[in-house]
Amino acid sequence: MRPHINLCKARKVLTLFLFITLFFPIQFAIAAEDKEVAFLLSYIAESDCIFIRNGDEHQAKAASEHLEMKYNHVKNRVKSAEDFIDKIATKSSFSGRPYEVLCNSVRFPTKFWLEEALSTHRTSVAKKSPQPRG
Numbered sequence: 001m002r003p004h005i006n007l008c009k010a011r012k013v014l015t016l017f018l019f020i021t022l023f024f025p026i027q028f029a030i031a032a033e034d035k036e037v038a039f040l041l042s043y044i045a046e047s048d049c050i051f052i053r054n055g056d057e058h059q060a061k062a063a064s065e066h067l068e069m070k071y072n073h074v075k076n077r078v079k080s081a082e083d084f085i086d087k088i089a090t091k092s093s094f095s096g097r098p099y100e101v102l103c104n105s106v107r108f109p110t111k112f113w114l115e116e117a118l119s120t121h122r123t124s125v126a127k128k129s130p131q132p133r134g
Contacts, residue, residue, distance in 0.1 A: 036081035036118065040089070041068050043117050049103040051110070054095050057102070085114045 044051075044064040051063035058066070070088045071078065078084050090111045091098045099110040 033078075033080050036121070037071060037078070037084045039121050040081060040084060040114055040118060041071075043114075043121075044089075047101075047103070049101045049113075052100040052102060052107070054092050054097055081118050082115075085111060085118070089114055 041064050044067065045061045047060045049060055051058045051060065053063070053066070067089050070093065071084060074087070078087060089099065090109070100107055101110050101113050103113070
């Protein structure tokens with residue numbers, strides 16, 4: 001005699017299983033990207049550099065706030081910290097002019113400065129993560 005399987009319950013369990021396995025990894029990936037963008041915004045705000053946007057100089061905290069405002073407007077189209085750098089923190093969406101940073105009397109594009117900061121941050125995080133034993 002075969003056991004009776006309640007198809008309604010089986011469908012609910014399967015739906016729940018699919019929801020958990022498909023949704024939660026995406027949420028963790030989004031959370032990781034948000035943390036990296038938050039790191040970059042904090043890195044900018046805490047720097048001693050001057051930001052040049054459309055030819056005007058801005059203090060670091062004001063620049064960070066401006067980039068955060070831009071990020072919040074298009075957050076759904078930013079899939080990674082690299083997207084944040086390329087789409088938000090690299091140039092003016094109004095004029096198209098590249099953003100620059102002035103640090104220690106050296107002026108250069110924000111793109112390179114932020115890419116280096118992100119790379120250093122990721123290396124630091126990786127070193128802090130537990131390493132698998134082999």
